[in-house]
Amino acid sequence: MLDSRTRTYNVTAVVLRSRPLGEKDRVVVLFSREAGKLDAVAKGARQPKSKLAAGTQPFTLARFALARGRTLQVVTQCVIEESFYALHEDLSKIAWGAYVLELMDAATPPHQHDEALFDLLVSTLRWMGATDDPELVTRAFELRLLNALGYAPALTECAVCGRTVSDSLVAFSARWGGALCAADAAQRGHRGKISQGTLRTAAALSGSKGDALQRLRLTPQVRTELRGLMNDFLTQRLEVRLKAREFLVKVME
Numbered sequence: 001m002l003d004s005r006t007r008t009y010n011v012t013a014v015v016l017r018s019r020p021l022g023e024k025d026r027v028v029v030l031f032s033r034e035a036g037k038l039d040a041v042a043k044g045a046r047q048p049k050s051k052l053a054a055g056t057q058p059f060t061l062a063r064f065a066l067a068r069g070r071t072l073q074v075v076t077q078c079v080i081e082e083s084f085y086a087l088h089e090d091l092s093k094i095a096w097g098a099y100v101l102e103l104m105d106a107a108t109p110p111h112q113h114d115e116a117l118f119d120l121l122v123s124t125l126r127w128m129g130a131t132d133d134p135e136l137v138t139r140a141f142e143l144r145l146l147n148a149l150g151y152a153p154a155l156t157e158c159a160v161c162g163r164t165v166s167d168s169l170v171a172f173s174a175r176w177g178g179a180l181c182a183a184d185a186a187q188r189g190h191r192g193k194i195s196q197g198t199l200r201t202a203a204a205l206s207g208s209k210g211d212a213l214q215r216l217r218l219t220p221q222v223r224t225e226l227r228g229l230m231n232d233f234l235t236q237r238l239e240v241r242l243k244a245r246e247f248l249v250k251v252m253e
């Protein structure tokens with residue numbers, strides 16, 4: 001447990017983001033196993049000889065020693081545990097991985113301890129390094145992230161009436177929270193169609209049994225539909241989240 005009076009403490013964390021501060025320093029946003037998302041200043045990290053230079057790059061998994069300053073916390077030491085080299089060998093994996101980090105940052109509130117989310121992030125980055133389909137790994141991450149945050153889309157039953165007959169699900173609506181049966185899609189004027197294969201694949205990807213998915217192959221149709229479905233759903237859900245935060249800020253003023 002972290003004690004708020006402790007001035008220095010250690011966390012194991014992945015660097016989600018890193019930006020320059022002045023000429024010598026960096027601000028890093030970390031997702032830690034012990035304390036969720038947090039940011040800290042790494043003094044001197046922009047200087048090539050700094051011991052903090054390598055460990056404060058995005059994607060790095062490291063053990064960080066942090067000290068609480070008056071306004072910001074400071075990285076005093078970092079020991080790299082994993083750099084995800086396999087992921088760095090492929091430009092497309094770097095791009096998909098960068099999206100994973102950005103989404104993790106955008107979707108999670110600061111200072112909220114969630115070890116399952118930390119494990120999800122680390123296992124996703126490892127899987128990304130090993131896979132030949134980084135988009136599939138990203139889709140699985142998105143769905144599991146939504147599950148963990150309590151925003152899971154309905155995939156095996158109608159989001160409105162709850163019917164589970166799989167061949168009756170014909171559409172997907174981010175607005176209504178997931179799959180729709182023919183009657184509810186028609187009633188709501190929802191025209192977009194979705195295939196059973198896409199809904200089944202999304203349901204499989206959102207489950208926690210990662211090993212069974214290693215050999216999963218997406219057809220072009222499923223890939224395209226999944227891309228559209230996740231894009232719509234994340235836009236809808238994250239917007240809800242940001243609005244909720246604005247509302248909270250107003251209430252707390």
Ligand SMILES: [Zn+2]
Nearest residue numbers: 158161181184
């Ligand atoms: Zn229905």
